Amino acid sequence: MSVGNVTRCGVAVALLAVSAAVSLALGPVPFTLQTLVLALLPVALGGRAAVTSVAVYLLLGAAGLPVFSxxxxxxxxxxxxxxxxLWGFLVGEALAALVVGEDAGAASGPRAWLAAGCVLVASYAAGTIQLMVVLGVGPxxxxxxAVxxxxxxxxxKAAVGVTAGRRVRRALEAVPRAGVR
Structure with a gap:
């Protein structure tokens, strides 16, 4: 992984943490801006970087850093x-990575929206299952x-994330890679 990709993943992890800090309690599941960032990542960074970013975010949270809502x-x-x-975020990004691949710039219209849909569906599914098990409630x-x-x-939020992701991707592609080989 290049220095540029490590930097982008670091910024993505920071965005996930900040988006979790914008939190409004609405029952057992808080309202956050994480969906926006999760939709942005595969479109802006490509599949592998998006999955890596979410995995690092979860590892930091698991280690005790206050990065969750x-x-x-x-x-x-x-x-x-x-x-x-949270687990669904990782599964969703992995599915989104399969949709967009490594060339996030190729995540045009339908692929970008399908990637965002993968993130939502996986998060909802994993979240609903764990909520049912832990709280002992029915579907x-x-x-x-919670859904x-x-x-x-x-x-x-997903629509804003996809739109912003495309703009971020164009901006990243416009930056010359001076001295990076």
Whole structure:
């Protein structure tokens, strides 16, 4: 991985942490801006860098750094009621990586939107399953409290993320790679 890619991944991890800090409690699952960043990453950086960024973010949180929503960290968050959404982020980015591949610039229209959809569906699925298991609730209760209230806002955030991701990608492609071999 080049210095430029390491730097981009570092910025992506920071964006994920900052987007988690913008948090509004709405029941068991908080409203954050992470969906926006998760939709942006594969379009702006390509698949491998997006997956790497989310994996590093989860490792930092698991190590106890307060990068998750509510300035939380530690393995308890990943094992708790909302931890499935965090695991779903990684699964979703891996699926998005399969859709966009390494050439994020090729993530045109349908591929970019499909990648964002993968992130949402994987996060919702993993989050709902873990919420059901940890809280001992049924599918209707889990979906009603942790997914349905978020669908419309998440679609808006994903659309903003895809649009911003394309702009970031164009900006990155315009930067000359002076002295980098």
């Amino acid at each position: 509510g300035m939380q960290g530690g393995p308890g968050v990943l094992a708790g009621p909302t931890g499935g959404f 209707a209760a889990a979906l009603g409290s 349905l209230p978020f669908v419309v806002p998440d679609l808006v």
